[in-house]
Structure formats: C-alpha cells, structure tokens
Amino acid sequence: MKERSSIASVNIARLIYLLVCEIAGVAVALSTHGSSYEMPLWVGIGGGLLVAAFFILVEALAKGVTVRGFSHAIFGLLIGIFCAWLLTRVDIDRLLVVALQLTDDRADTVGLAVSVSLFASLGFIGAALALRSGQDDFAFIIPYVRFRQDSASGQPLILDADVIMDGRVPRIQASGFLTGRLIVPRFVLEELKVMSNSPSVAKRQRGQRGLDCLEEMQAHPGLRISIHDAGDASTTDSLDARLIQTARLLGARLLTTDENLAKVARLQNAEVLNINDLADALKPAVAVGEKIRLALVRSGKDDHQGVGYLPDGTMIVVNHGVSKIGTTQDVVVISTLQTSAGELVFAELFDPESNGA
Numbered sequence: 001m002k003e004r005s006s007i008a009s010v011n012i013a014r015l016i017y018l019l020v021c022e023i024a025g026v027a028v029a030l031s032t033h034g035s036s037y038e039m040p041l042w043v044g045i046g047g048g049l050l051v052a053a054f055f056i057l058v059e060a061l062a063k064g065v066t067v068r069g070f071s072h073a074i075f076g077l078l079i080g081i082f083c084a085w086l087l088t089r090v091d092i093d094r095l096l097v098v099a100l101q102l103t104d105d106r107a108d109t110v111g112l113a114v115s116v117s118l119f120a121s122l123g124f125i126g127a128a129l130a131l132r133s134g135q136d137d138f139a140f141i142i143p144y145v146r147f148r149q150d151s152a153s154g155q156p157l158i159l160d161a162d163v164i165m166d167g168r169v170p171r172i173q174a175s176g177f178l179t180g181r182l183i184v185p186r187f188v189l190e191e192l193k194v195m196s197n198s199p200s201v202a203k204r205q206r207g208q209r210g211l212d213c214l215e216e217m218q219a220h221p222g223l224r225i226s227i228h229d230a231g232d233a234s235t236t237d238s239l240d241a242r243l244i245q246t247a248r249l250l251g252a253r254l255l256t257t258d259e260n261l262a263k264v265a266r267l268q269n270a271e272v273l274n275i276n277d278l279a280d281a282l283k284p285a286v287a288v289g290e291k292i293r294l295a296l297v298r299s300g301k302d303d304h305q306g307v308g309y310l311p312d313g314t315m316i317v318v319n320h321g322v323s324k325i326g327t328t329q330d331v332v333v334i335s336t337l338q339t340s341a342g343e344l345v346f347a348e349l350f351d352p353e354s355n356g357a
Contacts, residue, residue: 001298006160010064014056014059016048016187017052017056018052018056020051021048021052022045022048022049022050022052023048024042024048025043025044025045025046025047025048025051026045026048027044028043028044028047028350029041029043029045029077030044034212037133038072038254045147046066047088051166053161057081059098066203069131071356072130073127073130073131074127074130074133075130076127076130077123077127077130077157078126078128078132079126079127080119080122080123080124080125080126081119081123081126082126083122083126084115084118084121084122084123085119086127087118087122087309088118090212100178105210110274110293120135127249142203143214144161147260154250155179155180155251155253155271156180156181156182156183156189156229156252156253156254157181157182157183157248157255157273158177158183158184158185158246158247158249158252158253158254158255159183159184159188159255159256160188160239160243160254160255160256160258160261161188161191161192161195161210161239162256162257162258162274163255163256163257164184164188164210164213165192165206165207165209165210165213166257167209167213167274168275169182169255169275170215170216170217170220170223172275172278173222173223174222177278178255178273180252180253181224181225181226182217182223182224182225182226183225183226183228183250183252184214184225184228185227185228185242185243186227186228186229186241187213187239187242188243188270189227189270191213191239192207192211192214194207194209195207195210195242196208196210212298227352228246240258240261240264243256243261243265244264244265244268244324247265247270248268248270251275252271253270253271253272254270254271254273255273255275256272256273256274256275257275257276258272259274259276262274262277279312279330282312283312283314283343284310284312286314286333286336286343286345288333288334288335288336289332289333290332290333291330291331291332291333291350292310292316292330292332292333292347293328293329293330294308294310294316294328294329294330294331294344294347295309295327295328296308296318296321296324296325296326296327296328297309297325297326299322300317300321300322301317301327302320303318303320303321304319304320304321304322305318305319305321306318306321306322306323306324306325308331314345315344315345316331316333316345316347317344317345317346317347318331318344318346318347318348318349319334319347319348319349320348320349321349323348329349330349331348331349332347332348333345333346333347333352334346334348
C-alpha cells in the first residue's frame with residue numbers, strides 16, 4: 001500500500017543522506033592534509049556520522065509534523081524574528097548597558113547576548129503560537145490563499161470507520177455531490193485493523209469489509225485519499241473525540257453514518273455530513289391520496305394487513321390487503337407516520353368505482 005512505499009522511500013532518503021554526510025566528512029579530512037592541523041580520516045568519518053545521526057534523529061522525532069504544520073511554524077518564526085528585529089532597532093541593548101552601568105569592553109558582549117536572546121525567544125514563541133493556531137487563523141491573515149484553496153479543491157472530508165464500512169462514499173463522490181480530498185486518520189485505520197482481527201465473526205467481517213473498501217478507494221483514479229497521522233494512538237481521548245478534534249484542526253468536514261457522533265460534533269461547532277441524512281432527503285415524498293403501484297410481499301401486524309415496500313425501502317401497510325399478498329396492486333395512500341426508523345405509510349386498496357364516484 002501507499003504507507004509501505006512511503007516508509008521505504010524515507011529509508012532510502014535517510015541512507016542517501018548518510019552516505020552524503022560520510023563523503024563530506026572524508027572530503028573535509030582529506031582537505032586538511034599538508035596543513036598545520038591535519039585531521040585524521042577517522043575523525044572526518046565520525047564527524048559525518050554524528051551530523052547525519054543528529055539530523056536523522058530530528059527527522060524521526062518530527063514524524064507527526066505535517067507539511068502544513070511545518071509551514072505554520074516557518075510563518076510564525078518569521079513573525080517572531082521580525083518583531084525581534086523591530087526591538088533591536090530601538091537599541092534596547094544599549095539601554096540595558098546604560099542601566100547596568102557596564103564598561104565598554106563588556107557592552108558589545110551584552111549587546112550580542114541580548115540580541116541573540118531576543119531573536120531566539122521571539123522566534124520560538126512565534127513558531128509555537130503558529131503551531132497551536134488553526135487553519136482559520138491563517139485564513140484571517142491571508143484570506144485569498146484560503147479562498148483559492150477551497151474553490152479549487154473543496155473542503156477536505158474526514159472519514160470515520162462506519163462510513164468506510166458503509167461503502168457508499170465512492171459512488172456519492174463520483175456523482176459530484178461531494179468534493180474535496182478524503183482523509184482517513186491513522187487511528188481509524190488502526191480501529192479497522194483491530195476489528196478485522198476480532199474473535200467476533202460479525203466484527204471481523206465488518207473490519208475486513210472496511211479495509212477492502214478503503215483499498216478500493218485508494219486504487220480508484222478519481223478519488224484523492226490520504227492517511228493522516230493524527231497524534232499518538234495511546235491517547236486517553238475516545239475515538240469520537242479524536243475525530244472531532246482532527247476535523248477542527250484540519251478545517252475539514254466529518255463524514256459519518258453515526259447519528260450520535262454527528263450530534264456531538266454539531267454541539268462542538270464541527271461541520272458534519274451524515275450520509276443517512278442525505279439518503280432520507282432523497283426519498284420521494286408520499287402524499288395522501290396518491291395512487292401507487294405496489295407489490296405486497298408479507299402480512300402486517302394486524303391480520304387483515306398486507307405490506308409492501310417502495311424502491312427506497314419505505315414500508316407501506318395496506319389495510320385489507322392480506323388476501324393480495326404475492327400480487328401487485330394499485331393502492332391509495334390514506335396517511336403517513338414519521339417514526340425513528342423512517343416514514344411509515346398506510347394505504348387502502350384502490351377501488352375504481354369508489355374513486356370514480
């Protein structure tokens with residue numbers, strides 16, 4: 001999968017970087033031959049190895065940092081450095097020298113120390129604040145960039161495990177009703193993996209179906225889907241809380257079929273799309289008095305009732321239709337009832353004489 005190829009590419013890049021550092025260390029050592037200080041070859045090799053190990057360690061520790069987070073940090077660092085430069089323009093170091101009544105030989109040292117401290121401190125604060133800021137904060141500073149991004153690619157969509165196992169996302173996005181990049185947090189991928197290894201047959205089948213659907217979506221040429229490293233998997237937060245937090249952090253919409261998750265997310269001002277709400281909205285409205293051609297397939301709760309279903313799954317209970325089970329009849333809607341499971345429709349068998357009269 002793409003994750004394995006990405007890890008292999010990073011390892012190759014690390015190996016190439018290590019070789020480059022070793023070659024550079026050997027070159028530095030050889031360049032000192034014949035000078036007053038001749039560096040041994042093993043010192044150059046060891047120095048190159050230490051430099052490579054340091055930066056590879058920094059890269060490994062920054063595994064959870066995304067390109068977006070890195071760009072935020074650079075932006076905050078530049079703001080902090082600019083603020084430090086403004087403070088140095090007012091000769092704050094000279095004011096400190098005068099206040100402490102230092103001699104001239106120490107003034108330059110104190111001034112350099114103050115300047116370095118200002119640039120380092122304000123740069124660090126700016127980078128830290130930028131990393132804590134969300135996408136909307138940067139959209140406020142640079143609104144045109146956010147506008148171009150949203151208009152060109154659409155707002156990203158974060159998928160939870162339920163909607164992946166549902167299997168309807170590719171068809172909905174192919175129809176054009178959903179746009180934007182699909183994002184699967186890594187902890188959702190781990191949840192599907194745990195379900196696929198569950199001792200429960202039902203959970204194992206659902207988990208395997210989710211992984212199969214995810215693999216099909218990755219192979220689909222028209223879908224843009226990526227795995228997002230959303231923090232440490234050992235966090236004590238629930239999966240729903242982490243989904244909502246990731247959606248708000250990335251400025252994305254949460255796509256789900258879980259009604260309770262959708263309610264909690266809306267209470268926290270997160271954008272949610274529930275596929276079941278879309279399915280309910282697309283169901284054709286059945287009006288009282290409407291005539292419908294219906295196949296009666298089973299008996300109802302009462303002995304005289306027959307039951308049929310519309311193509312969208314809406315159940316229609318037909319009074320005095322038990323004798324017509326197994327046939328297709330014309331029925332007339334007499335009432336509708338909205339329940340937690342959907343709309344329930346009651347009808348009567350169509351009588352041409354009574355309706356004609």
